């Protein structure tokens with residue numbers, strides 16, 4: 120594919136999965152999402168990185184028997200990356216649908232991950248898709264694509280991240296039903312860490328207790344706190360035979376900060392937890 124932007128879209132087209140993605144529900148979000156889907160409402164998932172937003176969408180796409188098209192947003196993403204472009208081939212110039220247009224035609228769930236990373240002039244293309252019109256006008260071809268039944272727009276973003284620099288325009292935000300995500304309560308997070316990390320319940324429980332202690336360091340300047348994803352990474356290392364302290368340092372402490380004082384405080388909490 121020829122892309123006009125330097126990076127182009129980072130897209131994952133999932134076949135409909137036959138086995139259910141592992142997902143533990145936290146607060147009634149499954150029924151709420153199902154209603155949004157049936158009532159053709161666009162959805163915004165808000166929450167810190169690594170807390171289960173992507174896994175939730177994967178699970179819901181499986182449950183609703185829809186194909187999932189995932190687009191990771193970045194600041195180079197252009198409207199053409201989403202909608203499509205004319206490309207020169209052996210038979211001349213032909214139009215190629217972008218991932219958003221494909222999802223609209225096929226009635227897929229289109230998930231734009233970290234949507235605030237995309238420029239606001241790119242995000243505007245979502246507006247007529249996210250209200251009752253459910254249509255995608257393609258300026259370059261003059262075609263207006265009406266969304267097939269089953270099409271649903273889902274976006275995610277991390278409200279804490281670069282909060283002062285980037286935010287969604289109110290006119291965009293108001294088009295979505297918002298779901299607030301956060302790290303699961305301790306027993307559920309321990310069950311997730313045990314399942315995904317392949318460790319027994321006592322190790323998973325200790326990792327989650329450590330994670331919650333580390334999360335309190337936010338007040339002492341830790342910008343990004345450990346996600347469920349990081350706890351799972353530590354669990355996987357422990358499960359494969361790496362010493363607990365080393366695993367926690369490599370998978371949790373070091374990725375979170377370069378600041379010696381914070382690293383020291385995190386190391387102390389690791390030592391006190393195992």
Ligand code: ADP
Pocket residue numbers: 141142143144145166167168169170171172173174175303311315347348351
């Ligand atoms: P996000 O999209 O919020 O950045 P992910 O969905 O990628 O985060 O979550 C990171 C990992 O944490 C997942 O791959 C999954 O292993 C695990 N996870 C988080 N929450 C849940 C949950 N409620 N049920 C099952 N797994 C979860």
